[in-house]
Amino acid sequence: MSSPSPSSVASDVCMSLQDVTISYGSFEAVKNVYMDLPRGKVTAFIGPSGCGKSTVLRALNRMNDLIPGCSLKGRVIFDQHDLYDKRVDPVEVRRRIGMVFQKPNPFPKSIYENIAFGARINGYRGDMDELVERSLRKAAVWDECKDKLKESGFSLSGGQQQRLCIARAIATEPEVILMDEPCSALDPISTLKIEETMHELKRSYTIMIVTHNMQQAVRVADMTAFFNAEAVEGGTGKVGYLVEFNETENIFNSPSQQSTLDYVSGRFG
Amino acid sequence: MSFLTPPTTSAFGERLTLHYDPGLKRNRFNQIANAIAAFFAALAVVPLFLVLIYVLIQGGRLISLQLLTQLPPAPGLTGGGIGNAILGTIIVTLIAAMIAIPVGVGGGVYLSEYARNGWFSRFVRFGNDVLAGVPSIICGVFVYSLIVATRIFFDQSYSAMAGGIALSVLMLPTVIKTTYEGLLLVPQEMRMGAYGVGASRFVTITRIALPAAFTPIATGVVLGIARAAGETAPLIFTALFSPFWPDGVFHPIATMSVLIFNFAIMPYEAQNELAWAASFVLVIMILGANLLARWISHATRS
Amino acid sequence: MAAQRYRSLKAVNPSLNAVAETRAEIRWNVHADRHQTRMRSAPSSDAFTLRRRPPQEKLIDIGFRQLTLLLAASVGIVLIGIFLTVFSGAKEAMATFGLKFLTTSAWDPVNEQYGALIAIYGTLVTAVLSLLIAVPIGLGTAIFITEDLLPRRLREVIGLLVELLAAIPSVVLGLWAIFVMEPAIRPFLSLLHRTLGWTPFFATAPQGPGTAPAILILVVMVLPIITAISRDALNQVPIELRQGAYGVGTTRWGAIFNVILPAAVSSIMGGVMLSLGRAMGETMAVTMIIGNSLNFSVSLLAPGNTIASMLANQFGEADGIQVSALMYAAVVLMILTFVVNVMAQWIVRRLSLRY
Numbered sequence: 001m002s003s004p005s006p007s008s009v010a011s012d013v014c015m016s017l018q019d020v021t022i023s024y025g026s027f028e029a030v031k032n033v034y035m036d037l038p039r040g041k042v043t044a045f046i047g048p049s050g051c052g053k054s055t056v057l058r059a060l061n062r063m064n065d066l067i068p069g070c071s072l073k074g075r076v077i078f079d080q081h082d083l084y085d086k087r088v089d090p091v092e093v094r095r096r097i098g099m100v101f102q103k104p105n106p107f108p109k110s111i112y113e114n115i116a117f118g119a120r121i122n123g124y125r126g127d128m129d130e131l132v133e134r135s136l137r138k139a140a141v142w143d144e145c146k147d148k149l150k151e152s153g154f155s156l157s158g159g160q161q162q163r164l165c166i167a168r169a170i171a172t173e174p175e176v177i178l179m180d181e182p183c184s185a186l187d188p189i190s191t192l193k194i195e196e197t198m199h200e201l202k203r204s205y206t207i208m209i210v211t212h213n214m215q216q217a218v219r220v221a222d223m224t225a226f227f228n229a230e231a232v233e234g235g236t237g238k239v240g241y242l243v244e245f246n247e248t249e250n251i252f253n254s255p256s257q258q259s260t261l262d263y264v265s266g267r268f269g
Numbered sequence: 270m271s272f273l274t275p276p277t278t279s280a281f282g283e284r285l286t287l288h289y290d291p292g293l294k295r296n297r298f299n300q301i302a303n304a305i306a307a308f309f310a311a312l313a314v315v316p317l318f319l320v321l322i323y324v325l326i327q328g329g330r331l332i333s334l335q336l337l338t339q340l341p342p343a344p345g346l347t348g349g350g351i352g353n354a355i356l357g358t359i360i361v362t363l364i365a366a367m368i369a370i371p372v373g374v375g376g377g378v379y380l381s382e383y384a385r386n387g388w389f390s391r392f393v394r395f396g397n398d399v400l401a402g403v404p405s406i407i408c409g410v411f412v413y414s415l416i417v418a419t420r421i422f423f424d425q426s427y428s429a430m431a432g433g434i435a436l437s438v439l440m441l442p443t444v445i446k447t448t449y450e451g452l453l454l455v456p457q458e459m460r461m462g463a464y465g466v467g468a469s470r471f472v473t474i475t476r477i478a479l480p481a482a483f484t485p486i487a488t489g490v491v492l493g494i495a496r497a498a499g500e501t502a503p504l505i506f507t508a509l510f511s512p513f514w515p516d517g518v519f520h521p522i523a524t525m526s527v528l529i530f531n532f533a534i535m536p537y538e539a540q541n542e543l544a545w546a547a548s549f550v551l552v553i554m555i556l557g558a559n560l561l562a563r564w565i566s567h568a569t570r571s
Numbered sequence: 572m573a574a575q576r577y578r579s580l581k582a583v584n585p586s587l588n589a590v591a592e593t594r595a596e597i598r599w600n601v602h603a604d605r606h607q608t609r610m611r612s613a614p615s616s617d618a619f620t621l622r623r624r625p626p627q628e629k630l631i632d633i634g635f636r637q638l639t640l641l642l643a644a645s646v647g648i649v650l651i652g653i654f655l656t657v658f659s660g661a662k663e664a665m666a667t668f669g670l671k672f673l674t675t676s677a678w679d680p681v682n683e684q685y686g687a688l689i690a691i692y693g694t695l696v697t698a699v700l701s702l703l704i705a706v707p708i709g710l711g712t713a714i715f716i717t718e719d720l721l722p723r724r725l726r727e728v729i730g731l732l733v734e735l736l737a738a739i740p741s742v743v744l745g746l747w748a749i750f751v752m753e754p755a756i757r758p759f760l761s762l763l764h765r766t767l768g769w770t771p772f773f774a775t776a777p778q779g780p781g782t783a784p785a786i787l788i789l790v791v792m793v794l795p796i797i798t799a800i801s802r803d804a805l806n807q808v809p810i811e812l813r814q815g816a817y818g819v820g821t822t823r824w825g826a827i828f829n830v831i832l833p834a835a836v837s838s839i840m841g842g843v844m845l846s847l848g849r850a851m852g853e854t855m856a857v858t859m860i861i862g863n864s865l866n867f868s869v870s871l872l873a874p875g876n877t878i879a880s881m882l883a884n885q886f887g888e889a890d891g892i893q894v895s896a897l898m899y900a901a902v903v904l905m906i907l908t909f910v911v912n913v914m915a916q917w918i919v920r921r922l923s924l925r926y
Contacts, residue, residue: 061465063461063464063465066460066461066464068385089624089629091464091467091468091469091624091632092467092623092624094464094465094466094467094468095466095467095624096467098465098466098467099461099465100465101458101461101462101465103458105456105458105459105461105462106462107459107462107463107477107481108459108477108480108481109480117463117466117468117476118466118467118468121466121467121468121469121472122466122467165462168462168466169465169466171466172466172467174467295822295825296822298822298824299822299823299824302824302827303720303824305711306711306712306714306715306720307715307720308711309707309708309709309710309711309712309715310711310712310715310716310729312708312712313708313709313712313733313736313794313795313798314712314729314732314733314736316736316791316794317732317733317735317736317739319747319751319752320736320739320743320744320747320791321739323747323750323751324743324747327750371642372642372645373642375638375639375641375642375643376639376642376643376645376646378639379636379639379640379642379643380643382639383636383639383640384643389644390643392647393643393644393646393647395916396646396647396650397646398912398916399650399909399912399913400646400649400650400653402845402848402849402852402908402909402911402912402915403650403653403852403905403908404851404852404853404854404879404904404905404908405852405854406852406854406879406882406883406901406904407653407657407852407882407901407904407905408653409882409886410656410657410660410882410886410897410898410901411652411653411656411657413886414656414657414660415652415656438649438653441645441646441649442646445643445646469624469628469629469631469632470632470635470636471631471632471635471636474635475635492738495738496738498740499738499739499740499741499742499743500740501740501741501742501854501855502854502855502879502883505883505886505887506886506887509887526740526742526855529742529743529745529746530742530745530855530859533742533745533746533749533750533859534749534859541750544746545746548742548743548746548747551740551743552739552740552743555738555739555740556735556738559734559735559738563731
């Protein structure tokens with residue numbers, strides 16, 4: 001069902017999913033995922049609605065713990081640990097694997113405090129002003145913010161808010177940044193800016209991004225995973241599964257699965 | 270049928286002009302119903318005006334520095350003031366707030382942030398509604414039996430502490446409910462943002478969720494305090510009354526509400542007047558708190 | 572290879588030229604990046620000292636959860652405490668007087684004979700009659716300030732005034748009732764007595780404190796509650812429902828009676844039940860104006876008594892079995908208000924599923 005990961009990246013694996021099945025209550029949202037996510041690259045998760053790509057992404061830093069009834073079978077290996085081992089603290093996981101959400105969600109605090117919040121709880125000991133500036137610069141939103149650091153995060157436009165949220169995520173210097181459809185609530189110009197930001201971030205972080213927008217996957221991702229969903233006998237809903245995971249150009253130009261080809265050429269989804 | 274040449278009568282036999290006809294049965298009925306609703310609204314507002322006018326005139330004309338700072342006179346004598354009762358109301362209400370706010374906010378946090386709609390949280394929410402409906406005099410009976418009759422505090426029976434605890438029982442459901450409902454209004458995405466940068470639940474709740482819900486919680490708490498400050502029934506046999514200045518929190522204490530009750534039913538003019546004066550001070554304080562609550566919720570909303 | 576890749580990618584998106592340049596540049600940097608990544612994950616160069624959570628932080632997290640759990644449980648503890656206290660206090664009187672306590676009207680501390688009929692009757696009569704008066708007025712007011720009969724500002728002012736009326740302490744209303752309301756309405760009550768004196772309800776001449784003034788002051792007290800709850804209920808009726816009614820050509824009151832009120836009826840009924848509970852438990856204003864009579868009288872113009880006012884008057888000075896008898900009365904009051912409040916919640920939950 002799922003294709004093995006390409007050997008070219010196996011040497012430097014950041015996260016590895018081994019037979020991961022995620023359920024909401026008794027309903028299986030996504031089933032039997034095997035994946036080796038490479039370090040220092042951008043990996044895009046694409047697929048039709050309800051295929052479980054966001055669920056898989058949220059499983060990578062245990063965000064699903066916060067959804068009542070959500071459970072995971074299988075192993076998610078990161079830094080030689082199984083993230084779902086009983087001894088692992090999900091809070092520590094999230095300190096090393098940051099996240100940017102679908103809708104911009106700045107805290108009801110000043111722009112400065114939005115950035116400093118995460119750094120403080122991570123015990124940052126350095127120069128806070130410098131960190132705030134560096135993070136905002138990296139997220140390409142410094143110019144818009146530098147004169148109103150004391151103003152509320154809500155005073156920014158939607159695209160700026162999202163870049164503020166990216167700055168907030170990188171201020172804690174995580175090893176991995178997860179992005180759950182970061183541009184879906186934004187206009188095309190803001191989207192372009194976020195994508196430029198992502199190109200900058202690739203230099204220092206491993207990024208995984210869920211996107212509905214195939215062109216976005218082509219523009220930003222080195223690797224692409226295509227998820228699909230199909231109805232199962234006796235089940236109430238569709239169960240998602242990983243169809244194909246390969247370098248982006250292979251997924252879009254010479255996919256090995258027919259359903260991938262159908263999807264990337266716009267025949268369904 | 271053609272819409273270009275409208276028929277002059279409909280199938281229901283009515284005239285079909287579009288002019289308003291006050292003689293129609295439905296329109297007459299409307300007029301009468303409007304009038305009745307207006308009359309009822311007037312009836313509802315009139316008592317407020319009458320009460321306010323009397324309290325402001327009867328009580329306001331007596332207000333002086335002496336009245337606000339002196340002790341009440343012995344029965345039969347004139348002069349004096351309600352200074353000890355004003356101070357006592359503040360002390361007892363503060364004790365109540367210091368108990369009810371932490372307990373209530375904590376309980377509300379549990380219900381909204383931790384509870385997973387199991388039997389326990391349903392029981393607590395149900396119990397909270399029941400507790401809100403328990404008559405205030407029963408709170409007084411409860412605290413009397415628990416604290417006053419058992420002389421639990423340094424062998425003291427009636428005390429400001431007992432009164433404050435009785436009022437806190439009364440405030441508790443309000444604080445829990447407003448905290449719970451205020452936190453429910455905080456969007457889940459905001460909490461996710463905090464978890465996403467590695468915040469623990471404790472940090473997420475205390476640094477993100479509670480500050481975001483500050484306005485509704487503060488509004489509810491201020492209203493709860495205002496309501497408690499005016500309560501009398503739970504105080505009559507817990508805080509009792511005292512003609513003297515407050516003497517620590519483990520002795521009986523005067524409060525404005527009990528003063529009004531005691532002095533209103535005394536057959537002395539001077540005491541009756543002090544009751545009006547205390548009403549004036551109490552009403553001004555409570556209306557002030559209500560307007561403050563309103564201001565909090567307006568100022569931060571915009 | 573990269574060139575070939577981008578050429579073919581244009582099949583997906585022909586406008587990728589700008590991005591392609593950036594990509595080439597980034598490819599070029601890949602080695603440096605990897606090096607940097609490794610450097611950062613080494614703990615020695617980490618400026619973030621709390622990447623690993625210290626045990627005390629975890630302890631705070633768990634401790635805070637347990638603390639809030641305990642605080643939430645305090646509601647249940649207090650509630651059970653109230654029930655236990657009052658029940659255990661009432662046990663002696665329950666054993667002595669049994670259910671006869673509910674149906675006899677003797678209240679005789681000298682001979683230690685107690686029956687709560689006067690107080691129970693008074694509690695029910697004052698509460699029910701005050702609601703009979705307050706519900707139509709409150710509902711009418713709520714309709715008046717939710718439907719577009721008035722300019723918006725005026726409606727808001729009336730709503731504010733009614734809410735402020737709810738904030739006035741009951742003891743102040745009691746004071747007002749003694750010195751202002753009761754003298755003012757006495758001529759009307761006398762008129763009632765003269766014209767309707769042949770019925771048992773108005774058989775006695777009004778002479779100051781009595782059940783009728785107590786009912787009126789209760790009306791003043793529950794009116795804001797009913798108005799506020801009805802107003803909220805009416806405001807929550809979906810606008811589509813209103814538009815639907817007006818769309819088929821009904822008049823304002825046609826819409827109100829046929830569509831809006833039926834849609835809001837569950838919340839309004841719930842509010843009415845809550846007010847009933849409040850009216851039964853209301854103490855101060857009633858105790859100041861009802862006369863606290865120990866003699867049974869059906870007449871509304873005669874002094875009466877309620878359980879709450881009996882408690883307020885006697886509990887502080889009672890001893891012996893009188894305390895227990897008062898506790899027994901308190902049990903009755905608690906059960907009454909409990910039943911009414913639970914019914915209120917039940918009504919709201921049951922009927923609110925309809926639209």
